[in-house]
Amino acid sequence: MKITVAEVEYVARLARLDLSEEEKGLFAGQMDAILGYVEKLGELDTDGIQPTSHAVPMENAFRQDRAEPSIGVEKALANAPNRLESFYRVPKVIE
Amino acid sequence: MELFELTIHELHEKLKAKEVSSVEVTRAMLTRIEAVEPKIGSFITVTADRALSDAAEADRRIAAGEMELLTGIPLALKDIFLTEGIKTTCGSRILHNFVPPYSATAYEKLKQQGVVLLGKLNQDEFAMGSSNESSAYGSVRNPWDTSRIPGGSSGGSATAIAARQAVATLGTDTGGSIRQPASHCGCVGLKPTYGRVSRYGVIAYASSLDQVGPMTRDATDCAVMLSAVAGHDPKDSTSVDTPVPDYRAGLTGDIRGIRIGLPREYFIAGLDPDVKASMDAAIQTYRALGAEFVDISLPHTDYAVATYYLIATAEASSNLARYDGVRFGHRAGGAENLLEMYVKSRSEGFGAEVKRRIMLGTYALSSGYYDAYYVKAQKVRTLIMNDFIQAFRNVDVMLTPVAPTPAFRLGEKLNDPLQMYLSDIFTIPVNLAGTCAISIPAGLSSERLPIGLQLIGRPFGEETILRVAHAFEQATEWHTQKADI
DSSP states (O other), X not given: OOSXXXXXXXXXHHTTOOOOHHHHHHHHHHHHXXXXXXXXXXXXXXXXXXXXXXXXXXXOOOOOOOOOOOOHHHHHHTTOSSEETTEEOOSOOOO | OOGGGOOHHHHHHHHHTTSSOHHHHHHHHHHHHHHHHHHHOOEEEEOHHHHHHHHHHHHHHHHTTOOOTTTTOEEEEETTBOBTTBOOOTTOGGGTTOOOSSOOHHHHHHHHTTOEEEEEEOOSGGGOOSSSTTOTTOOOOBTTBTTBOOOSSSHHHHHHHHTTSXXXXXXXXXXXXXXXXXXXXXXXXXXXXXXXXXXXXXXXSSTTTOEEEEEESSHHHHHHHXXXXXXXXXXXXXXXXXXXXXXXXXXXXXXXXXXXXXXXXXXXXXXXXXXXXHHHHHHHHHHHTTOEEEEEOOTTGGGHHHHHHXXXXXXXXXXXXXXXXXXXXXXXXOOSSHHHHHHHHHHHXXXXXXXXXXXXXXXXXXXXXXXXXXXXXXXXXXXXXXHHHHHTTTOSEEEEESSSSSOOBTTTTTTOHHHHHHTTTTTHHHHHHTOEEEEEEEEXXXXXXXXXXXXXXXXXXXXXXXXXXXXXXXXXXXXXXXXXX
């Protein structure tokens, strides 16, 4: 077993997920099988090969630095779970 | 033929000749949706009122002589496309209450032509799945056999066509999510070249692989839909500024002398015998039409699934970081502080497959593993792209199966994610290479399940694969076969 429950807990913390004990055990086994499968990439010699991050070779896409109409505050806040005036309201950040 | 069974091009002629109105067609579609929806589950949201007002507006346009090819045609969209004022869930509980403040460019372009929006289609949660079983809004059933999966992630986009609930739909394809359900449901599905269609307003899964594409009854409709949605969009910096051809005009029926490659890695021992027989029959059909076949090799095919599941999950883990309960979507109650609110909102909102992929992607990007997994996968992606570049020096298109088997049963692969991932083995390399491919109906199995054929084109070679697909339809009847529902 390559992936332990402790590792699952560590990764879940990074991903901001809280997993049940059952999920932790399940994911440990499944991630182990999937990562075991992807080990096959190690068979390939990729020394000197450039990584591809994007299929289409592209330069930066620039536009004029000019203000354009936007959706506005009311529309932007329409989906807010909780708001105060023109702000998103969240639980206390600083103790 | 019932009104709800017609193609875009057939309906267009009837609307133009004023044999029917868009309101009549739309009513027929809505009645049909209501009749078969309990058996299939294609829709997350049916927008009946919106559809009827769109149709009335289209009829005014037609009467005023301002008709375009899609004016008055009832369509539906995968629930991954933002639609202003209409709930958009992406198949997830975390967006159960999300009403977008703007629309996706692809939908805006269809609206400009005066289409009728029937509703938003079911899908795997955040487009992560090959069976549509990961949707938070219930599994979709295959109209050809309701004990089987429709494919995924654009499952509802395929079943809506197969069950005659929509004339055409839009889906998205990250690793086969248009082509595989099209194959399993007996419709046409095209994944355009990366950059051909704007992704603005399309909820992101894996941004370097996602692409928008049409799902239709035949190649002609597919060409019409692609011409409508393709093109550069200043709001998507990855959309490419090359001219959009009139794809329908390219459907000449003449493919004499075209060189079709058969990648030997796709005709493997494990291929289902019915799938193999359909491919053999299609090759004979194409030979008779004057095509020339060439044996080719894509030597890194066997590494594509592993490469995909590292790159796609890494990008997903980063894209899905935005769902934190702050600005939109589900927010968990009772959190003492901000961090707890993030964690609870995400844990309550995401389903198992999405959590699994976020976990995999986070692992692949985490300190100490980044080079071994993520960068390694990006290097292998280069090798896979080079395979395609090499092979396209000798051939115009490639012919392959879409999926190794016809549609499997609901629940069959649910507990074995790796087996589920391997069902996309023939579609994933196309996304990694960034090129285009189409799935067309090419047979029925002994159990009367649809079998799809994949035609892979050069980058921006949509015109060619559509022509080759259309020629096949001229010579065969597979695209006219209907699910008995």
